Amino acid sequence: MEQACINPIETLAACLISAGATAELASFVQILIGVLLISAFPLVLVILLIWVERKVAARVQDRLGPNRVGPYGLLQNVADAVKLILKEDITPAGADRVIYNAAPIVAMLSVLLIWAVVPFSPAHIGADLSIGLLYFVAISSIGTLAIMMAGWASNNKYALLGAFRVVAQLVSYEVPMVVALLVPVLLAGTLSMQALVRAQIGMWFIVPCLVSAIIFYISNLAETGRAPFDLIEAESELVAGYNIEYSGMKFGLFMANEFMHAFTANLLFAVLFLGGWSGPGAEQYPLLGFVYLMLKTGVVYIFSLILRATVPRVRIDHMMAFNWKFLVPVSIINLLIAALLIQITRLFGIAPAPGETDFVAHLPQALILLLGNLALIGGIIQALRSSGRRDRLAEQARSRADETAIIPAGSGD
Amino acid sequence: MLELNATTLAFFVFAILSVGGALGVVTSRNLIHGAVYLIISLFGGAGFFILLSAPFLAAVQVLVYIGAIAILIIFAVMLTRSMTNMAEVVNRQWWLSALVGALLLLMLAVGVIFPVWGDGGLLPNQPVSDQVATTDELGAAFVGGEDYVLPFEVASLLLTGAMIGAIVLARDTEA
Amino acid sequence: MSLVNEWAFIGVFVAVAWVLPALPLVVARIFQPRKPNAIKMQTYECGVETVGDTWVQFKVQYYIYGLIFLVFDIELIFLFPWAMAYNRLDFFAFGAGFLFIFLLADALIYAWRKNALEWA
Known part of the structure; x- marks a missing residue:
């Protein structure tokens, strides 16, 4: 337990004890400072994230983006926040006041709490729970609740309908996400986030769990309500969705929360599939690990931003069908293939020993699993092509009468 | 302390x-x-x-x-x-549910104060077990031996049954 | 010992973290103007007045998705310990897990065939 001066927070506790404080007080102060750091960090970060998002979206659309307030428009979001604070927020007539006001706080809490188990570096993690991954899944499900509360308490049909849709979307996409997460757990044999990262020192999980990584990424886009699954923001159908009656800073919290959630999802992708803080020298210099983690997160985050700026929104029935008829079956098959291949590699003795950090030792098993994943992807593409062809032929037979044959949407290739 | x-x-x-x-x-x-x-x-x-x-x-x-x-x-x-x-908070059967609730509370209280099961009951101030099982061991118990494999599979069967039942009921009301 | 500390962290986190989003709301409360009037407080429906009760009856399909999700959720809870212990188990564990997941897939196929997965 007694790590030396690796962790600044822990050295503080040691200092406090040597200064005469009791061990309990020292550990409490240590926890409190850790909590304040970890919970305030994403809130500060989100101001920067919104700027990045607006800049990237602007570049994709051949615009400049915010460039007036501060250097490169960096202070634009600070100005926006000040404006939101000075705005009158309206509580609509007939709203359920307590639930209405609690909803944005619960929404933000559900994202902030995830940060408590994110391993930032070998020595920095809020709480390395033995069930860390399950904790993440459980906390994410609270976000659903916040949206339900907001939609119901607003006393608005659009809000309620929007909330219903969002909740249906969130609970549906939670299934493939969790099934996909089981594959890394199979490999690492643990739910502790820190141990999951350590298991990837030899080989990032994206190689042996390629399909899982893709499914996790897609369902995370849906979980965070990002394009192309941004039905939370369906302006054309629901005016705005569950947060239609929110104004001023309460709306601002929902908005900031959405950006923060998107970043958190990408952060978890980096932790679970891209090796988290692992990288050359990360064990010796924990801060380097933090830099690695942020770089990896940045890459996937920028990718999701470009995706958001380029892909159109899907229709809700397509989205639900895509989840239940595609993602869920694929994730289940993927889980079975991975489980089988892991046992086979162990039978032939080419599975790496637990805690193995050597790249070469991981190579055989990872390659076999990767081959399995690629075979699965090939099979999926074949199945989609044949079903697409079937649909097309059926459609042609039906519309032979008139010449304006419509190509069926989602024909698969 | x-x-x-x-x-x-x-x-x-x-x-x-x-x-x-x-x-x-x-x-x-x-x-x-x-x-x-x-x-x-x-x-x-x-x-x-x-x-x-x-x-x-x-x-x-x-x-x-x-x-x-x-x-x-x-x-x-x-x-x-x-x-x-x-508009109504209490319905006509409130006394019945109150009775059932009181009985359950009584049973729990008796069970806690005078433990009647186990090896002569659990002694007060004694932890239930000093061995804390991990999730890992739970999984090993499920499928590691043959002890709990059957309950494990039956749980899946039960859930499948629950899902089929739910779909049948829900679809019927709509049709 | 360590376990207690880890969870103490989560406990303090819950106690502190909800204050952070509440803070801007309190600040906004202090600085914002407050001039409510009946028209401003009206339910927003693009200028049209709301007809009837907001809490109207909704499609049963939402409920079906909820039920299917619940079943999957519980199944996944069983699979987490299985996956954790998998590394030190043999083919028997694979068989048990396969049967378990197969039954789960069965339920999905049933739902598919019964059109319970359709949005319409």
């Missing part, structure tokens, strides 16, 4: 959450408020699991009860027309 105090404090916080939430469930006029109180109560329950060194069960409590069942309850309330503002 503080270790003990912190745990005791946490215990009382969770106790207030779960009992207060439960009281809110039975007394609130508004069904949605009732559901929110239920969620608060369930959170208290999750806290107890953590205090009992069963974090897996705490996560299950949050994931299944709060993340799924509470949402389902809210859906069910919404699907039932104008159930959100009930």
